[in-house]
Amino acid sequence: MRLNLNDLHVFVRAVDHGSFAAAARHLGLPKSTVSKRVAELEAGLGTRLIHRTSRSFVLTDAGRDFYDHARAAVIEAEAAESVIQRRQAEPQGLVRITASVPVAQFQLADRLPALAGAYPKLDLQLHVTDRFVDLVREGFDIAIRSHFAPLPDSDLVQRRMNVEGITLVAAPGYLSRRDIPERPEDIAGHDGLLTGPASRTWRLTSRDGREVHVAPEARLVADESLVLLRAAAAGLGIACLPGSMAASFIETGELARVLPDWTAGSVTSTILTPHRRGQLPAVRAVIDFLAGGTGAPGTARRAAP
Template structure:
């Protein structure tokens, strides 16, 4: 069987154009490279290199052998790297950026668990709703929630979960104002809006129908926690991701309104530069977040 070290020396000699150059790069004497390549040729019973004092060229057999040797070395390096990545303990700094709602819903309670699982990780979370350039600003991971598909940016994109945006209100509000039985009845109700100019809701029926309605603007806030508290306080009807208001629904502080209708779906995508995902710390964080969101309420449609 061939010696893998002989393949390494032979490939280096070919790539560097001679034994001396290969020896300098590998830190071994020129004579060692020359001797091992000669032994390789003897074992194969074939001349691989034509070499004189002035030339160093591959034979036809040597050219074919080099292509296979190079492929074998690449596979060997990949096998070694695969094992090293798996056994390496996640460590070092991992910089994460996320919007305010995403950080509150998914990260605030989960990142301490990740830190406890991997004590050598140094987690840095930047909570901001501004656009972040991962590469230019040195972030490893971004969690982005969006309604439309993200543009093709050359970054790795991994969809973590897709949530339904549902209509909710407090039992007290519905008792006092009545429960709407059709989208058109929402015009008679107070709406808690995500922005001052977002007064029209586009609703979709589970069977595919669509309706546009304009509730009475009672309050607007571009922050989901504020809308959640306003709805719980009985100020009106809000449109919120189901996972975001799941606890309030379970505890009875909120109720679904028009349960056969929803206000679209919001996707949460993990985005990262290609090479960052090879680092054990980043990879461990990615897999941890994927598991967390896969188990999140209304996580149907999550991709592992």
């Protein structure tokens, strides 16, 4: 016969507690169910395991031998279940992440060491590239993309990591040589560090929602954020940069905010993952950590690769 592990469990608990009634209370089952399971176990084995009357509950010789092995089997089964529970409680295994250069430098460089410290059994691999990456084809668990417009729908699931304002910054040395802008219109007379030839006009928005379009003089054009950051710190002009990128330079005094009540739009960083991979405990732990653990149900939807 093929033994039923549940029957072994009931039998062992009945012996441990010395009666069907006590075992039933411990297991949260009716006494009749405990008695029936043990009787079916005996019938399947073709031997009596317990001599029981209204006043006695005694193992037979066969019952004593069977109990020793049954108890060992139950202990091993509980240990096996415990191993799985511990694995689920402590995420572990390989998680492959891909991100662009600016995201890696300014958003993940500090977070990934903290993530690794929080989950020492995770094996984190970060691939940094500005090219398009096909998550499914190339075997990545997570991609982090920064974007200005909403991502179109696809078979990937997205979760928002953060949204940050794009601020105007310049070196104090540059501002000391020029008049400090007091109104958006003052930007027209200043040197601008631009992201591309088509981005010569900045759309600035105030805290109360007022919008102004301004066009600085093009001093440098570069489609690499770090180049613009360094150029601004070197005093070449005013740049529009995400807050996280300029934060450390502002803290050290290398850069200063220009028109602090105005922003040049915002940029969203989004975590993308294939649906099935996102269900893995290790991948889910990384996503929750990077997203700040918010888990807000309204932030997950299908998104573009």
